[in-house]
Amino acid sequence: DTGVSQNPRHKITKRGQNVTFRCDPISEHNRLYWYRQTLGQGPEFLTYFQNEAQLEKSRLLSDRFSAERPKGSFSTLEIQRTEQGDSAMYLCASSPPGGIDTQYFGPGTRLTVL
Amino acid sequence: AQKVTQAQTEISVVEKEDVTLDCVYETRDTTYYLFWYKQPPSGELVFLIRRNSFDEQNEISGRYSWNFQKSTSSFNFTITASQVVDSAVYFCALRNTGFQKLVFGTGTRLLVSP
Numbered sequence: 001d002t003g004v005s006q007n008p009r010h011k012i013t014k015r016g017q018n019v020t021f022r023c024d025p026i027s028e029h030n031r032l033y034w035y036r037q038t039l040g041q042g043p044e045f046l047t048y049f050q051n052e053a054q055l056e057k058s059r060l061l062s063d064r065f066s067a068e069r070p071k072g073s074f075s076t077l078e079i080q081r082t083e084q085g086d087s088a089m090y091l092c093a094s095s096p097p098g099g100i101d102t103q104y105f106g107p108g109t110r111l112t113v114l
Numbered sequence: 115a116q117k118v119t120q121a122q123t124e125i126s127v128v129e130k131e132d133v134t135l136d137c138v139y140e141t142r143d144t145t146y147y148l149f150w151y152k153q154p155p156s157g158e159l160v161f162l163i164r165r166n167s168f169d170e171q172n173e174i175s176g177r178y179s180w181n182f183q184k185s186t187s188s189f190n191f192t193i194t195a196s197q198v199v200d201s202a203v204y205f206c207a208l209r210n211t212g213f214q215k216l217v218f219g220t221g222t223r224l225l226v227s228p
Contacts, residue, residue, distance in 0.1 A: 033214065035216075040220070040221075042207070042220050042221050043205075043216070044218070045217070048214040055214070056213065056215060089157065093159075101214070102149070102161055105151075106158070107158045108158065110157075
């Protein structure tokens, strides 16, 4: 069983640049989540998709952040005009349809903004 | 409001010792779910257990056991006969019914030395 995959695993960028991350959920999981984790903290929820619909968004998701899941399969998270405060691990998770909604996490993308 | 508190920042034990990780949660909902995840040095969050608010039975899985007490809003995790491979950061998380986001605590780093 293939788990959640995320690409790239590491990204270093300069302040002001745009970056895009990709998440491929576990096959047949229709729910997909993005979280952000900074050093020494627990993950913080960013957004949630059920199929292609974005149903929940955190206030943490500022106007510079946009997430999409166009065909209800993979998802992308874009950060525009990156700031040093965006440096974090970005985690993606997925869960299956139905009542058992345990979220299974991918390895994350570590973003460093210089 | 939802909140998860893991007061123990770091615990150090010697192999074969038993160790308990504390988790206290706050929620106004009567129906909710509690989770424990393990984050080894590789960084990927690994699901350990999911418990709903109606089920206060303690659970044991091998060397792991969980004690859920609604009266004290606690969901503690015990590792019996710890091993070096148990070294990781452990997160407790809460999800209210009707929302998909997980609210995580700040984690407890467990160091098991040989």
